[in-house]
Amino acid sequence: MKKKTSVAIAVTGALIAGAAATGVIFHQHNQSAVAFDEAHTKLAEKVGAVQNERDTAAKDLTEAKAILDRASQPGALAQTASRADLDVAVDRAIDQFAEYDDLLAEPEKALAEAEGDRPFWRGDLDAAAETLLEQFYALSATNTPRISLGPVRPVQAELNRTADIVAIEEKIASTPAAQDSSGSYRPAAEKLATDAGFTVHQISPSATVCGGYPVSDQAAALVCAESGPEIFIIDGRTEATDPYLDAAIRHEIAHQMIFQRCGTANPPEAGDRFEAVTHSYAELYLGADRAQLDATTSDEYTITPESDAAARQIHDAGCAA
Numbered sequence: 189m190k191k192k193t194s195v196a197i198a199v200t201g202a203l204i205a206g207a208a209a210t211g212v213i214f215h216q217h218n219q220s221a222v223a224f225d226e227a228h229t230k231l232a233e234k235v236g237a238v239q240n241e242r243d244t245a246a247k248d249l250t251e252a253k254a255i256l257d258r259a260s261q262p263g264a265l266a267q268t269a270s271r272a273d274l275d276v277a278v279d280r281a282i283d284q285f286a287e288y289d290d291l292l293a294e295p296e297k298a299l300a301e302a303e304g305d306r307p308f309w310r311g312d313l314d315a316a317a318e319t320l321l322e323q324f325y326a327l328s329a330t331n332t333p334r335i336s337l338g339p340v341r342p343v344q345a346e347l348n349r350t351a352d353i354v355a356i357e358e359k360i361a362s363t364p365a366a367q368d369s370s371g372s373y374r375p376a377a378e379k380l381a382t383d384a385g386f387t388v389h390q391i392s393p394s395a396t397v398c399g400g401y402p403v404s405d406q407a408a409a410l411v412c413a414e415s416g417p418e419i420f421i422i423d424g425r426t427e428a429t430d431p432y433l434d435a436a437i438r439h440e441i442a443h444q445m446i447f448q449r450c451g452t453a454n455p456p457e458a459g460d461r462f463e464a465v466t467h468s469y470a471e472l473y474l475g476a477d478r479a480q481l482d483a484t485t486s487d488e489y490t491i492t493p494e495s496d497a498a499a500r501q502i503h504d505a506g507c508a509a
């Protein structure tokens with residue numbers, strides 16, 4: 189027993205002597221560990237903040253790309269003026285987002301290495317802390333990119349506006365001409381117009397509309413597209429039981445839809461044949477009966493492959509003006 193006790197005392201004595209001799213080293217190591225932890229925390233917080241910005245940028249980029257996808261669908265964008273701005277904005281957003289990866293690559297690597305080493309003994313904590321601080325200062329000194337959705341917003345608004353127009357057109361196209369019990373096409377045709385947001389007026393052939401425009405030389409109906417969604421049906425020009433009345437009203441609605449799309453009822457896409465293009469548009473997108481449209485006697489209304497192509501361009505590719 190006595191011998192064992194002596195051994196125990198001897199070991200304890202050696203430990204105490206060792207502790208006394210290495211006390212300065214332990215103290216220095218503790219200081220280095222504190223500095224290392226502080227540097228690690230600073231960098232981790234900074235990286236976290238930039239990662240948050242990157243997450244926001246990722247959402248913005250996803251939104252911009254979704255708007256670009258939508259704008260790329262045929263017929264989605266009635267006026268294409270803002271489309272070029274959208275392309276530029278999305279390309280720029282893609283580049284800006286890539287900058288985040290470049291910015292974060294080294295700091296994230298330094299943090300990962302530090303976290304891997306930290307639980308173990310290491311003799312170069314000062315150097316490691318220095319590396320972390322260098323990354324912290326470098327990251328702090330760099331401006332992070334800001335993805336701007338500003339140029340995307342007008343396109344988004346135009347997409348929504350176009351979707352409303354398309355919904356009206358589809359509703360009209362899917363509603364066939366119909367006669368009431370007396371054989372009149374008029375109630376159904378008028379309902380078509382009012383459902384699409386138009387006001388229908390009955391006027392005399394001697395009347396003037398659209399700020400003084402005489403209706404004397406007009407066939408069945410007319411619109412003043414630029415003054416608002418109003419359709420004027422002229423007394424005595426077309427019998428209510430004549431199926432031409434339905435086609436004539438769809439033609440007038442076509443003027444209004446082209447106006448809503450392009451900001452003019454006579455867009456450059458229609459060339460010098462906007463009445464024929466309006467006929468084509470009424471047939472292709474508003475369900476007007478071709479045989480009835482062809483009954484319009486004036487040449488300027490005659491549907492041709494070119495007028496069909498222009499109507500398709502206005503509807504599917506959008507107006508450039």
Ligand SMILES: [Zn+2]
Pocket residue numbers: 439440443463466
């Ligand atoms: Zn017309």
